[in-house]
Amino acid sequence: MSENALHAKFQQFPEVVREKVDAALSDAKIALKLRAAEILADKEEMAEHAVTTAGRIGAKSGEVSELTTILPLKPNGAERLRKFFGLVGGNLAGAGQVGTLHNMRFVFLDNDTKLLFATAFDGEWDPYIDDFATKIPEFMDYLFSNVEGWPGITSPDVKDFIVKYQIPAEAWFVAHPNLTVAEGHRLKRQEAAVQRFLSDLN
Incomplete structure (x- = not known):
């Protein structure tokens, strides 16, 4: 995508989003600004990974x-x-x-x-x-x-x-923030049980 196209896409975001991005990333390339705007505009994604x-x-x-x-x-x-x-x-x-x-x-x-x-x-x-x-x-x-x-x-x-x-993290990302270790073990056991059931059918 050309620079002009990236700028045009960036301008489609609400002014409040653009202002926040410009204030924090004044010296960044437009491609990064656009990605940051996309993240900020995705309220569901932002809420899940708050x-x-x-x-x-x-x-x-x-x-x-x-x-x-x-x-x-x-x-x-x-x-x-x-x-x-x-x-x-x-x-x-x-x-x-x-x-x-x-x-x-x-x-x-x-x-x-x-x-x-x-x-x-x-x-x-x-x-x-x-x-x-x-x-x-x-x-x-x-x-x-x-x-x-x-x-x-x-x-x-x-x-x-x-x-x-301890040094607190300035930024922190978890792919599945609501998946606890216990829940992961439970899902693993369920998957194993399903696979055994399917195997027995054969």
Whole structure:
């Protein structure tokens, strides 16, 4: 599509939308402005993916929240963690016991002096941290004992410690914001049951 055609299409959006886009993206190309206008004008899409707060800290979209921390590692902390991650082949499947956990990842930064820990989960921030303490405390304490100042997952100070190092997301997108982990498991079981039924018919 030509520049003129893009400009013409952009002008078709309500003035309030165009003004918002121009104010935020004054130096952007018209193709990006047009895409931004399309997003803003799609009220249903915007409502479904609205970003709110996860409670104490962090962003939330629908039922899914995010947590990102950058933590200082103890000397040799990265080495100890690498041994553990190597032992399990980088597979942290045991964390699924938490029940609300969509994903988690560990990344070493700054020559192994810092650890990025990021995760997505269902619900509010405080209950999520409580789940770590009640469902996988040994796992959490082994991993995070390599972090400077870690108070222990059952410590009354652990939430303040996490908040100290958490960096809230400035933007957050979830493809299926209202699909919880529990609902995903339920749908998976239903699909398996349907497939078994169809297989038995044959």
